[in-house]
Amino acid sequence: MKVSRGDVEHIMKLAYLDLKGEEKEKMIHHFSRILEYFAKLQELDTANVEPLSHVIEESTPLRDDEVGEGLSQEDVLGMAPDKEGGYIKVPRIV
Amino acid sequence: MELKPVIGLEIHCQLLTKTKLFCSCPTDYVGREPNTIVCPVCLGLPGSLPVLNKEALKLALRAALALNCTILKKTRFHRKNYFYPDLPKAYQISQYDIPLAVNGYLVIDGKRIRIRRVHMEEDAGKLVHPTKTGRLEGAEYSLVDFNRCGVPLIEIVTEPDISSPEEARNFVMELRSLVQHLGVSDGNMEEGSLRCDANISISVDGKFGTKTEIKNMNSFKAIERALAYEINRHMEVILSGGEVIQETRHWDDSKGITTSLRGKEEAHDYRYFPEPDLLPLFISDEMVSEISKTMPELPWDRRNRWKMDFGLGDYEVFVLSSSKVLGDFFDACVREIGKPKEVSNWIQVELLRIVDDLRLKIEDCYFAIPYLKEVLELLEKGVINNQVAKAVFEESIRERRAPIDIVKSKGLEQVSDEEALKDAVKRVLEENEDAVKSYLSGKDKAFNFLLGQVMKVTKGKANPAVVRKVLEEELKALS
Numbered sequence: 265m266k267v268s269r270g271d272v273e274h275i276m277k278l279a280y281l282d283l284k285g286e287e288k289e290k291m292i293h294h295f296s297r298i299l300e301y302f303a304k305l306q307e308l309d310t311a312n313v314e315p316l317s318h319v320i321e322e323s324t325p326l327r328d329d330e331v332g333e334g335l336s337q338e339d340v341l342g343m344a345p346d347k348e349g350g351y352i353k354v355p356r357i358v
Numbered sequence: 359m360e361l362k363p364v365i366g367l368e369i370h371c372q373l374l375t376k377t378k379l380f381c382s383c384p385t386d387y388v389g390r391e392p393n394t395i396v397c398p399v400c401l402g403l404p405g406s407l408p409v410l411n412k413e414a415l416k417l418a419l420r421a422a423l424a425l426n427c428t429i430l431k432k433t434r435f436h437r438k439n440y441f442y443p444d445l446p447k448a449y450q451i452s453q454y455d456i457p458l459a460v461n462g463y464l465v466i467d468g469k470r471i472r473i474r475r476v477h478m479e480e481d482a483g484k485l486v487h488p489t490k491t492g493r494l495e496g497a498e499y500s501l502v503d504f505n506r507c508g509v510p511l512i513e514i515v516t517e518p519d520i521s522s523p524e525e526a527r528n529f530v531m532e533l534r535s536l537v538q539h540l541g542v543s544d545g546n547m548e549e550g551s552l553r554c555d556a557n558i559s560i561s562v563d564g565k566f567g568t569k570t571e572i573k574n575m576n577s578f579k580a581i582e583r584a585l586a587y588e589i590n591r592h593m594e595v596i597l598s599g600g601e602v603i604q605e606t607r608h609w610d611d612s613k614g615i616t617t618s619l620r621g622k623e624e625a626h627d628y629r630y631f632p633e634p635d636l637l638p639l640f641i642s643d644e645m646v647s648e649i650s651k652t653m654p655e656l657p658w659d660r661r662n663r664w665k666m667d668f669g670l671g672d673y674e675v676f677v678l679s680s681s682k683v684l685g686d687f688f689d690a691c692v693r694e695i696g697k698p699k700e701v702s703n704w705i706q707v708e709l710l711r712i713v714d715d716l717r718l719k720i721e722d723c724y725f726a727i728p729y730l731k732e733v734l735e736l737l738e739k740g741v742i743n744n745q746v747a748k749a750v751f752e753e754s755i756r757e758r759r760a761p762i763d764i765v766k767s768k769g770l771e772q773v774s775d776e777e778a779l780k781d782a783v784k785r786v787l788e789e790n791e792d793a794v795k796s797y798l799s800g801k802d803k804a805f806n807f808l809l810g811q812v813m814k815v816t817k818g819k820a821n822p823a824v825v826r827k828v829l830e831e832e833l834k835a836l837s
Binding site for chain 2: 274278280317318320321322323324325326327328329330331332333334335336337340341343348349350351352353354355356357358
């Protein structure tokens with residue numbers, strides 16, 4: 265299955281990635297290989313197989329609704345590249 | 359050509375848990391310093407793992423059951439991927455192909471509005487835009503507060519069964535009342551703990567049209583206005599031979615219009631996949647039956663009880679059930695006082711007005727229950743008349759003073775003594791010769807004027823029935 269340049273550019277946009285021309289070509293190749301592999305898998309007859317999303321068939325653990333310790337504001341803001349008055353400052357969105 | 363509006367709603371409710379959906383950070387973010395109730399889990403720091411809040415699950419199930427949904431025995435969470443600064447993980451943990459519950463309904467004015475699904479998800483953070491309007495457009499930069507990040511939500515999605523803006527508003531009102539009665543959410547639209555988006559299209563001769571999604575409707579009134587506006591806009595496009603564009607639109611409440619959000623929310627491609635950090639979720643029959651057994655009284659059961667046990671009418675029960683706190687207050691009053699019809703009337707006519715004037719909250723008015731009880735007793739015993747009773751009730755709440763004290767200290771007791779009232783009546787008749795003449799010449803309206811005058815000179819304290827009797831006698835004597 266051939267992946268187009270447009271497909272790669274769409275994925276780039278969704279992933280917030282900026283790739284150069286030759287990198288795009290490389291991605292077209294990689295993506296195609298991945299899809300070829302899945303195409304191979306799809307040859308299998310799975311009509312009577314339940315879809316599997318998790319390998320452990322157990323219910324996810326539950327937590328009691330009790331408040332615990334979090335991070336300090338100082339620690340949170342310390343991880344951010346920029347801040348202003350307790351907030352994290354981010355570049356223009358649109 | 360037959361044009362019909364087709365409306366479906368998506369409603370998000372914040373759940374009343376102490377902690378977030380997947381971590382133990384508190385949820386009371388309103389009024390908090392920014393970025394002070396966050397942790398590695400809700401910030402999505404590497405190596406952290408989400409663990410589902412049991413209480414959030416219970417509340418979500420309670421809502422789903424009250425909405426007559428089928429609970430799915432095996433459900434799971436998905437990652438909804440998108441980049442936006444209010445979402446530190448760059449994905450929201452939500453539910454996709456297998457939600458918690460499906461196929462329910464809510465009855466609005468006798469009509470079933472079907473519920474397509476109810477699912478759990480986490481809230482995003484809050485953005486502050488340093489522009490005059492607070493809107494994103496034109497902001498040089500934005501500020502992020504992650505306190506709300508990870509707060510548990512349920513999303514309730516209806517089928518497109520709603521056919522008018524009014525019906526949409528009634529649906530959201532009833533849903534809000536429901537989640538309040540269930541203790542699932544406080545349902546506060548102004549603070550955003552209940553948010554409503556709408557999908558709207560116009561069917562032409564029974565064929566579905568292109569839909570638009572409307573966001574930012576922050577009150578019941580806004581829902582009605584925004585939908586009415588959007589229906590008109592669609593109709594105009596269709597009738598002029600154009601085509602409605604599928605897009606998301608923003609309701610601007612101050613301008614009363616919707617504007618396109620294209621560009622900002624282009625080409626949604628969320629690349630959902632099962633959340634690998636959580637196992638699937640199995641809902642046991644025991645859990646469901648436990649929740650069914652502990653279901654509180656639902657708004658429609660409450661309304662029926664008021665109708666059957668108290669003989670209240672449709673409109674009365676509609677007003678009293680419009681919010682849970684009001685219904686609770688009414689029930690508390692009836693427990694204390696009895697007389698449900700009178701109590702209902704006094705709450706709706708007097709108390710709601712007083713509360714509004716004095717800027718009180720109903721939930722802070724329990725102190726007024728003994729006052730209402732006393733006012734009703736004074737009224738029943740004929741100690742005060744109706745007009746005085748209303749004024750005394752208001753004053754008792756304002757001054758936090760027992761009605762009997764007010765009546766005594768101001769000498770407001772009703773005067774029912776015929777002899778005492780005769781003097782007042784005679785004086786009024788002497789001072790209002792014209793009115794007397796016009797009454798005697800057959801103009802009955804003058805009688806009420808004279809009665810009003812007697813009430814005035816007795817400072818409203820006279821027993822109106824006795825005044826009426828004395829006045830009739832005295833006028834008869836003149837004719």
